[in-house]
Amino acid sequence: MIKDENMIASPIVVEMKHLSKSFENNTVLVDINLVIHKGENIVILGKSGTGKSVLIKCIVGLLDPDGGTLALFGQDINELKEKELFELRKRIGFLFQSSALYDSMTVRENLEFPLRRQLHKLPKEELSQMINEALINVGLKEAIDKSPSELSGGMCKRLGLARTLILKPEIMLYDEPTTGLDPITSKEISHLILEVQKKYNTTSIIITHDIKCASLTADRIILLKDGICAAEGSYKELENSPNEWVHSFFE
Amino acid sequence: MTENKTNISINNTEGDPERGVTSIFQNFFVEISSLTVFILRFFKEAIKPPYEINEILKQSFLVGYKSLPLVGITGFIIGLVLTIQSRPTLAKFGAESWLPAMVAVSIIREIGPAITALIFAGKVGSGIGAELASMNVTEQINAMQVSGTNPFKFLVVTRVLSATLMLPILVILSDAIGLLGSFFAINLKGSVSASLFFSQIFQGTEFNDLIPATIKTFFFGFAIGIIGCYKGYYSNKGTEGVGKAANSAVVIASLMVFIIDMIAVQITSLFQS
Numbered sequence: 039m040i041k042d043e044n045m046i047a048s049p050i051v052v053e054m055k056h057l058s059k060s061f062e063n064n065t066v067l068v069d070i071n072l073v074i075h076k077g078e079n080i081v082i083l084g085k086s087g088t089g090k091s092v093l094i095k096c097i098v099g100l101l102d103p104d105g106g107t108l109a110l111f112g113q114d115i116n117e118l119k120e121k122e123l124f125e126l127r128k129r130i131g132f133l134f135q136s137s138a139l140y141d142s143m144t145v146r147e148n149l150e151f152p153l154r155r156q157l158h159k160l161p162k163e164e165l166s167q168m169i170n171e172a173l174i175n176v177g178l179k180e181a182i183d184k185s186p187s188e189l190s191g192g193m194c195k196r197l198g199l200a201r202t203l204i205l206k207p208e209i210m211l212y213d214e215p216t217t218g219l220d221p222i223t224s225k226e227i228s229h230l231i232l233e234v235q236k237k238y239n240t241t242s243i244i245i246t247h248d249i250k251c252a253s254l255t256a257d258r259i260i261l262l263k264d265g266i267c268a269a270e271g272s273y274k275e276l277e278n279s280p281n282e283w284v285h286s287f288f289e
Numbered sequence: 290m291t292e293n294k295t296n297i298s299i300n301n302t303e304g305d306p307e308r309g310v311t312s313i314f315q316n317f318f319v320e321i322s323s324l325t326v327f328i329l330r331f332f333k334e335a336i337k338p339p340y341e342i343n344e345i346l347k348q349s350f351l352v353g354y355k356s357l358p359l360v361g362i363t364g365f366i367i368g369l370v371l372t373i374q375s376r377p378t379l380a381k382f383g384a385e386s387w388l389p390a391m392v393a394v395s396i397i398r399e400i401g402p403a404i405t406a407l408i409f410a411g412k413v414g415s416g417i418g419a420e421l422a423s424m425n426v427t428e429q430i431n432a433m434q435v436s437g438t439n440p441f442k443f444l445v446v447t448r449v450l451s452a453t454l455m456l457p458i459l460v461i462l463s464d465a466i467g468l469l470g471s472f473f474a475i476n477l478k479g480s481v482s483a484s485l486f487f488s489q490i491f492q493g494t495e496f497n498d499l500i501p502a503t504i505k506t507f508f509f510g511f512a513i514g515i516i517g518c519y520k521g522y523y524s525n526k527g528t529e530g531v532g533k534a535a536n537s538a539v540v541i542a543s544l545m546v547f548i549i550d551m552i553a554v555q556i557t558s559l560f561q562s
Contacts, residue, residue, distance in 0.1 A: 098435050099435075100431055100434065100435065124437050124438075124439065125437070127434070127435050127436070127437045128436075128437040130435065131435075132431075132432070132435040134428045134431065134432055135428075136427050136428055138427060138428040138429050138431065138432035139429070140424075140429055140432075141423075141427070141429070142420075151436075151438075152436045152437075152438075155436065155437065155438045156436075156437060202436075205436070
């Protein structure tokens with residue numbers, strides 16, 4: 039099921055057992071069991087409202103699961119203290135659906151913010167170098183002094199990606215990275231995700247509705263239905279699935 | 290682990306007046322308990338290092354310096370209007386010479402702090418509420434949290450401290466500008482020298498007028514800051530929530546200014562008697 043069989047030998051970075059989450063009377067996740075290895079690219083597919091975003095928000099600790107266990111790098115995040123959770127989050131990057139850029143800051147300041155917070159005594163020259171490098175990586179060198187409101191949707195996504203990657207996280211969580219973008223920009227973002235994975239050996243979890251993005255980036259695809267992992271496999275395996283519901287995603 | 294507002298669901302009580310009243314009370318007490326938890330968390334986070342000194346200075350500049358023109362103009366107009374309105378009444382009793390002292394006491398004790406706090410609630414309270422609510426809607430607060438920054442400390446503690454520290458300074462400046470307005474108004478009809486005007490003010494006022502009035506402005510500032518932050522930080526319902534947060538921040542903060550003022554007057558009169 040995993041594209042590269044060697045991946046099974048790599049350490050487990052995310053492990054969920056019987057994970058569940060409800061909002062008042064609405065049960066979103068029922069029983070999620072998932073193991074993700076280092077360097078894997080996992081795509082999570084599913085209809086709207088099946089709890090894909092809830093799942094990755096649980097991973098990063100923005101939402102508390104109601105039941106089950108969730109371990110990151112072998113640490114059960116439910117048992118972590120607030121300070122330990124903040125430390126753990128430094129190893130995780132999260133690209134939000136809306137990019138979540140700080141709109142009171144320029145492009146440079148958006149990139150400076152996580153660096154100054156995490157690497158307190160970084161010399162100015164090194165800081166500038168890291169910012170320039172991050173912007174070159176996503177092709178936004180010219181936009182350095184612009185504000186986020188002056189950028190297009192695709193540029194915002196790339197800046198969001200640059201801001202997340204600047205701290206070189208070990209796990210990257212992408213919440214619908216290509217939503218609202220034209221096909222060319224979507225393809226660019228998908229290639230960027232792949233480049234990141236190759237360059238930094240990052241583990242990626244990608245939530246998307248974009249089948250093209252899934253076909254380009256996925257080592258393994260998880261299909262969510264009614265709060266459980268309904269199907270799992272490589273893109274080709276699921277595309278050729280005899281199950282009509284699974285197959286319908288790839289038409 | 291996550292930051293959730295105290296959340297108790299209230300059932301739909303349409304068509305049942307008794308349950309409707311109950312739910313209003315329930316909502317009220319839920320809101321009070323949630324705000325209390327928020328205030329306690331503020332003190333906990335404010336005491337705990339590291340301290341966000343740079344952000345406090347930046348916010349102080351934004352809430353203090355940038356409010357100065359509005360507060361200054363308002364203070365000047367209040368001084369001017371109060372003098373013009375009071376003059377005929379004092380003239381009737383032949384007490385026109387008391388005008389500077391009377392205006393000074395009114396401005397320093399009550400009008401300066403209350404009007405400045407209301408202006409501050411309108412400008413800063415709504416600004417904080419709208420800013421944090423829009424950051425919430427666009428997931429900027431979540432982004433801060435996942436990047437390993439404590440958003441409560443960075444956004445809430447800094448803004449509340451800035452509001453608490455800046456309002457007393459603005460009130461003192463507003464009082465001074467208000468007295469200048471009064472001096473200007475007195476000189477519209479007749480001629481009074483600046484030295485005579487200010488010596489009459491100093492003769493008619495005491496430290497007891499200034500100190501309690503200044504102390505209460507710290508509480509005004511704190512209330513405006515904490516309510517703006519609370520409404521913004523826990524806003525929901527998307528972009529509609531941004532408007533609601535700004536609106537309710539101003540309304541509740543203004544109400545709190547009057548409640549604190551009432552309590553402050555009672556306490557001051559206790560000490561003075």
